[in-house]
Every structure is written in structure tokens, then in C-alpha cells.
Amino acid sequence: MKKLRILWGILKRTRADHILLGFVLFLLADAAVIRLVEPDIHRYGDALWYCYAVISTAGFGDIVTVTLIGKICSVLLTIYTIFVVAIVTGVVVNFYTQLVEMQQKETLAMFMDKLERLPELSKEELEHISQKVRKFR
Numbered sequence: 001m002k003k004l005r006i007l008w009g010i011l012k013r014t015r016a017d018h019i020l021l022g023f024v025l026f027l028l029a030d031a032a033v034i035r036l037v038e039p040d041i042h043r044y045g046d047a048l049w050y051c052y053a054v055i056s057t058a059g060f061g062d063i064v065t066v067t068l069i070g071k072i073c074s075v076l077l078t079i080y081t082i083f084v085v086a087i088v089t090g091v092v093v094n095f096y097t098q099l100v101e102m103q104q105k106e107t108l109a110m111f112m113d114k115l116e117r118l119p120e121l122s123k124e125e126l127e128h129i130s131q132k133v134r135k136f137r
Contacts (some may be wrong), residue, residue: 007095016091023084027051030073037069055081 011017028048035047041063050063054074065071114121114129121129 003099006099007092010091010095010098014091014094016088019084019087023080026080027055027077030077033073034065034070037067037073038065040064040066051077054078 008017011020031044031047031051034050035041035044038047041047041050046063050065052058053060053063054077057078065074111129111132114125118126
């Protein structure tokens with residue numbers, strides 16, 4: 001749960017949450033336009049299904065657009081999806097990179113703290129540090 005909060009914080013800090021919200025709104029509007037202009041799409045749910053097939057690149061073929069406006073909406077939705085996937089992927093990679101860096105800094109800080117207290121450590125603690133150093137090499 002903590003990691004999800006960190007991820008959401010990164011999405012908000014990078015404004016990627018606005019990009020995702022904009023994408024969802026565009027998807028819903030695109031489905032509404034397609035429902036209005038396409039003669040074979042009579043229900044909003046079918047228009048959403050068609051949009052899902054477009055953004056997932058599955059292209060099931062059970063519903064297709066035949067009008068110019070429907071085809072333009074499909075192309076715009078595809079382009080927008082590519083941009084959103086690229087941006088969100090970059091944000092997620094950045095999130096995990098920051099997470100790994102934080103863990104490395106914490107581990108290094110604990111190790112340095114033990115090194116500073118070297119004369120105070122027990123024989124077992126010294127052996128444990130020695131094993132960690134051997135593993136690191």
C-alpha cells in the first residue's frame with residue numbers, strides 16, 4: 001500500500017495524473033462521437049468496446065468504423081494511447097529507480113553507521129560486517 005501511495009505521489013508530482021485523467025475523458029468523448037457518427041454502432045457500450053479494441057491494438061473486427069469522422073477518431077485515440085503509455089511507462093520506471101536508490105542509500109547509511117561505531121561492536125557484529133564486505137566484492 002505504501003508503494004502505491006509513493007507511485008501516486010510521483011504521478012501527481014509529474015502531472016501524469018492529469019495526463020491519465022485527460023486520456024480517460026478523451027476516451028469517453030471519443031466513444032460518444034463514434035456512437036453518434038457510426039451507423040452500425042447503436043449503443044454507447046459498443047462504442048466503448050470498439051475504443052477498447054483500438055487502444056489495446058487487438059482490433060477484434062466485430063465492430064468497425066466506416067465514416068471518415070469515426071476513422072479520424074480512431075487514429076487520434078491510437079496516437080493519444082501511444083503517448084500516454086510512453087509517458088506513464090517513463091514515470092513508473094522513474095518511480096522504481098528512485099525506490100532502488102532510496103533503499104541503497106538506507107543500506108549504505110546503516111553500514112556507515114556501523115563502521116563509525118567499529119570499536120563498540122561485538123565480535124559477531126564485526127564478523128557479519130566482514131561477510132557483507134566479502135559478498136560485495
